[in-house]
Amino acid sequence: MRRLAARIYDWFDVRFDLADLTASLRHKTVPVHYYSYWYYLGGMTLFLFVVQVGTGILLLLYYRPGINEAFESVQFIMTKVRFGWLIRGLHAWSANLMIFSAFAHMFSVLFLRAYRRPRELTWISGCLLLFLLLGFGFSGYLLPWNELAFFATKVGTDIVGQLPVVGHWLMVFLRGGEEVTGATLTRFFGFHVAVLPGFTTLLLALHLALIQRQGISVPPGMEPAMHVLAHLRKHDPAAAELLLKTAGYQAAPREMPFFPNFFLRELMAWYVALGLLGVLAALAPWELGTKADAFAPAPAGIKPEWYFLWMFQTLKLIPAKIGPIDGELVGVLAFGLAGVLWTLLPFFDRGEGRAQRWIAGAGVFAVAYIVTMTIYGYVAK
Amino acid sequence: MERTQSLPNPRPACWFRLATLILFAATMPLGAADAAPSAAKDTCFDCHRTMNDDASQGFRDDIHRTRGLTCAACHGGDSTAEFMPDAMSPGKGFIGVPARARIPQLCARCHADAAFMRGYNPSLRTDQLAQYLTSVHGQRLRQGDTRVAVCSDCHSVHGIRPATSPTSSVHPLHLPETCGRCHSDAARMQAYKIPTDQTEGYRASVHFQALERGDLAAPTCATCHGNHGAAPPGVTSIERVCGTCHVFQEQLFDQSPHKAPWEALGFPTCLTCHSNHRIEPTGDHRVSTSEKSFCATCHSEGEPGWIAADQIHTALTGLDASLHRVGEILDRAERAGMEVGEARVVQASAQEQLIKARVEVHTFTPPRVEDTVTAGNKLAAQAYKAGEEALAELAFRRKGLALSLIIIALVVLGLWLLIRELEARKPAP
Numbered sequence: 005m006r007r008l009a010a011r012i013y014d015w016f017d018v019r020f021d022l023a024d025l026t027a028s029l030r031h032k033t034v035p036v037h038y039y040s041y042w043y044y045l046g047g048m049t050l051f052l053f054v055v056q057v058g059t060g061i062l063l064l065l066y067y068r069p070g071i072n073e074a075f076e077s078v079q080f081i082m083t084k085v086r087f088g089w090l091i092r093g094l095h096a097w098s099a100n101l102m103i104f105s106a107f108a109h110m111f112s113v114l115f116l117r118a119y120r121r122p123r124e125l126t127w128i129s130g131c132l133l134l135f136l137l138l139g140f141g142f143s144g145y146l147l148p149w150n151e152l153a154f155f156a157t158k159v160g161t162d163i164v165g166q167l168p169v170v171g172h173w174l175m176v177f178l179r180g181g182e183e184v185t186g187a188t189l190t191r192f193f194g195f196h197v198a199v200l201p202g203f204t205t206l207l208l209a210l211h212l213a214l215i216q217r218q219g220i221s222v223p224p225g226m227e228p229a230m231h232v233l234a235h236l237r238k239h240d241p242a243a244a245e246l247l248l249k250t251a252g253y254q255a256a257p258r259e260m261p262f263f264p265n266f267f268l269r270e271l272m273a274w275y276v277a278l279g280l281l282g283v284l285a286a287l288a289p290w291e292l293g294t295k296a297d298a299f300a301p302a303p304a305g306i307k308p309e310w311y312f313l314w315m316f317q318t319l320k321l322i323p324a325k326i327g328p329i330d331g332e333l334v335g336v337l338a339f340g341l342a343g344v345l346w347t348l349l350p351f352f353d354r355g356e357g358r359a360q361r362w363i364a365g366a367g368v369f370a371v372a373y374i375v376t377m378t379i380y381g382y383v384a385k
Numbered sequence: 386m387e388r389t390q391s392l393p394n395p396r397p398a399c400w401f402r403l404a405t406l407i408l409f410a411a412t413m414p415l416g417a418a419d420a421a422p423s424a425a426k427d428t429c430f431d432c433h434r435t436m437n438d439d440a441s442q443g444f445r446d447d448i449h450r451t452r453g454l455t456c457a458a459c460h461g462g463d464s465t466a467e468f469m470p471d472a473m474s475p476g477k478g479f480i481g482v483p484a485r486a487r488i489p490q491l492c493a494r495c496h497a498d499a500a501f502m503r504g505y506n507p508s509l510r511t512d513q514l515a516q517y518l519t520s521v522h523g524q525r526l527r528q529g530d531t532r533v534a535v536c537s538d539c540h541s542v543h544g545i546r547p548a549t550s551p552t553s554s555v556h557p558l559h560l561p562e563t564c565g566r567c568h569s570d571a572a573r574m575q576a577y578k579i580p581t582d583q584t585e586g587y588r589a590s591v592h593f594q595a596l597e598r599g600d601l602a603a604p605t606c607a608t609c610h611g612n613h614g615a616a617p618p619g620v621t622s623i624e625r626v627c628g629t630c631h632v633f634q635e636q637l638f639d640q641s642p643h644k645a646p647w648e649a650l651g652f653p654t655c656l657t658c659h660s661n662h663r664i665e666p667t668g669d670h671r672v673s674t675s676e677k678s679f680c681a682t683c684h685s686e687g688e689p690g691w692i693a694a695d696q697i698h699t700a701l702t703g704l705d706a707s708l709h710r711v712g713e714i715l716d717r718a719e720r721a722g723m724e725v726g727e728a729r730v731v732q733a734s735a736q737e738q739l740i741k742a743r744v745e746v747h748t749f750t751p752p753r754v755e756d757t758v759t760a761g762n763k764l765a766a767q768a769y770k771a772g773e774e775a776l777a778e779l780a781f782r783r784k785g786l787a788l789s790l791i792i793i794a795l796v797v798l799g800l801w802l803l804i805r806e807l808e809a810r811k812p813a814p
Contacts, residue, residue: 082724089724089782264807272800279793286786289722 028216032262035222039116040260043220045109047270048277052102053208055281056140059095060197067147069193071186074149075295082292093285101281103141103311106134107374114367117353117360118221124350126218129211131347136204141309143196149189154296155306157192158184163319166333167340185298233258305385314377315339317384346370426465428472429456443543452505459483459491486526488535489517516614523614532573539563555612557596560605561587586662594666604630624654631655637747658682669705672746673698696751700758704739707765711735714772721779728771735764 016022034043066085068077081088110130113119119127146157161184165175180187236244260266308316318339322331353359430450433441444450455464462479466472473479483491493514495501502511513536517523522533539555546553554563565584567573574581587593587606595603609626610616618626628635638644638654647654653661658671658679671679674686674695684690711732715725738761745754 079724079726083727089778265804268800268804268807272797272804275793275797275800279790282786282789282793286782287722289724291722292724292726 029263030261032216032219033259034220034262034266035226036258036260037223037226039223042112042116043266044270044273045105045112046215048273049102049105049109050208050212051270051274051277052098052105053204055094055098055278056102057201059091059098062091063095064197069147069190071149071189071296074147074189075292078148078292082289089289090282090285093289094281096290097281097284097288099141099144100310101277103137106137107311110134111367111371113221114349115364116221116223118223119350120221120224120353120355121350123214123218123221126211126214127350128347129207129214133204133207133211135343136200136207138311139200140196140204141311143192143200145309146189146192147196148292149296150293151296151300151303152293152306154184154298155302156308157188158302159306159316160308160312161188163332163336166330166336168333168337183298307381310378310382313381314374317377317381320384427455427457428466429460429462429464432469440543443541447543447545448547449545458495485531485535486529488537489514489523489526492536513613516611520611520613520615521617532576534567538567555607557601557603557605560607561593564606583662586660590662590664591666592664623656627655633744634747637745641747641749643749667743669698669701669743672701690749693749693751697746697749697754700751700755701739701742701746704735704742704758704761704765707762707769708732708735708739711765711768711772714769714776718772718775718779721776723775723779725771725775728768728775731764731768731771735761735768737761738764 013022034040063081066077066081066088068074078092081092083089085091113127113130142157142160146153161175161178164178165171167174176182178188178191179185180191233244307313319332319335322335324331326334349363353363427450430441430444433456434445444456449458456462457464457479460480460483461477462473463471463477466474466477471477473481496509497511497514499511502509517536518527522535525533526535541554546556548555550556551558553559561584568579569581569584571581583606592604596605607615608629609618624635624638634655647657659667670677672694674681674691678694678698680690680694684694715728715732718725718728738757742754742757742761745757748754
């Protein structure tokens, strides 16, 4: 078996000179220190994205966009297609875990200050990827054309319509008209399976290429020790060994080969995630609800998905008017400004202690705010 | 027009005039707030309001006042006159309290005048008096019995509201109470020799249950007896009265073997089984051979009617039990998160067949009911099978999940061992 694998490798190596490619993989390392486990979150988000792509393609085989067919086709997938329930369950649960994982990855990067120079573009591409994932969530939620999705889309696009100057135009563009109709459904379907995947693939490639090119960031406090160790290893390996033995784990960070050591660990985490997805899909199937009816009244206490809930709850709490300006407009503009500032965060960190403390404080506040408002959103009527 | 009360002294003392003026002036701000929308001058109301009497209290929000009519519209006189002698002058047509016997005609002066009513409410009927004169109340009034109900007994005297207003005494929610004020009064009804348990019976009926749930389409007294032309439906018209709402039951009864003999015997059709006011909720046990069965009232064991009742009961309860089982199994599957939307549609169709079969009971023909029940049973079996399949699928999923988790655990363990072996062989630098 090994001989066969070696022969296949040789066949390609002769033609494409694989040694160059594998060399970079062989030399790629991952820092090992007290916070190393946060490094798994990026790979976890990528794995869940791959699950999304795979299950999404399978769902495409049966899903039919259109107000007379969408709900029925999802119902057909859930009841008649062999393992259709599993594929839809995995797709829906994986989407939620992916967004959670992406948020956690973002905050870990923030608190470990991995966004700082020279990785500004990695941070920006990551932020844009998170916005795209939220777009996937928003557009995919409507596709089963059920009651909750219909009204959530109505409320969501209404909020977009609040934006000054372009608001109404943007709302009409998203809806394919003044109201949420079949045109909205086919449009969202297009965004979900073509437009967003296209942009995501490009940005993801850039994000991964940047990481590959620049290597994995080490938290600032641990950098000097890493440099000393690397220097000693190169010039005096015995002294390096002595340092490792005497200084202990924390003070003397190490590195781990990406392949296979880190990759195998990441693979373990992916398998655990796969098991969790299976448990969720089998024991808590994603419900289909009732078919959307444009003439039915909106169900009481309608709420968006959890990842939009903190923003939705904030908009609910803002007074109808703040001075002469519409309260909701103020909220939407504030979120827009916060999003832009968040994306440009690396440029505010110039290595000074004060700016770093402000950024860390903003990160703590953002986590506390999102968690609090999400819980409040679920508890509030 | 007959005067029914003595008028005040046409020359009141000066102190009385002064007191009236002071009172009137003192209440001017209040009067402005209470002014009718049309702002028609109504000195009668203004004076009576200072006395806080029932008439002015009631008339404050009366529909007639809100449309700009004054006291003088019914009582005559001049409601624009500043002083009482002028306002209540017989010369100006003041009649005081109208005589009971004249009230229907008094109200009809406006309410039977289509041209006049068009100016206020074009959709309001103008045949109330004509209908009233055909009612038992109207006929007895003509014969000189002034104890019977006239307009003001049902609609109230001064606080008249539109019948659609929930505060009106003739709104569906209040009508049983309004009719019951007289018809539940044993002393009052003694002279007429009619029972007084109608309201009590109605309150125990399925119709009242619907009304209590807020269903304003549920029948009340006036639905069956008529409102202005109120009269008990005769034996021959009962079926038509019930058939106004229960259309299919009436049609099926007309085709049934009971129709001709019951007519010949003078049985009151629907009432024979369902009673009149105390119409209790029906159930499959009412068509059976049990003690509570309607059929057992007339039919004895072994008779064709007895056998037919038993057959119909068996068919209906069989489908009902099947549907109960279907509901249970689909509920279980749904609670476990299974999608059973299509099976629910089939269940609803089977339920419709049961409802149809229960209506077809009025044919009293077992094969007709059994045909519908058979169709319902087929649908129920289909829905039950879908429920069984959903539960089987659920069990399959759980077994598959357990197997997958074992495989995943083994792979994770294998990876962990592999990492250990790799790092033991060549520790990470």
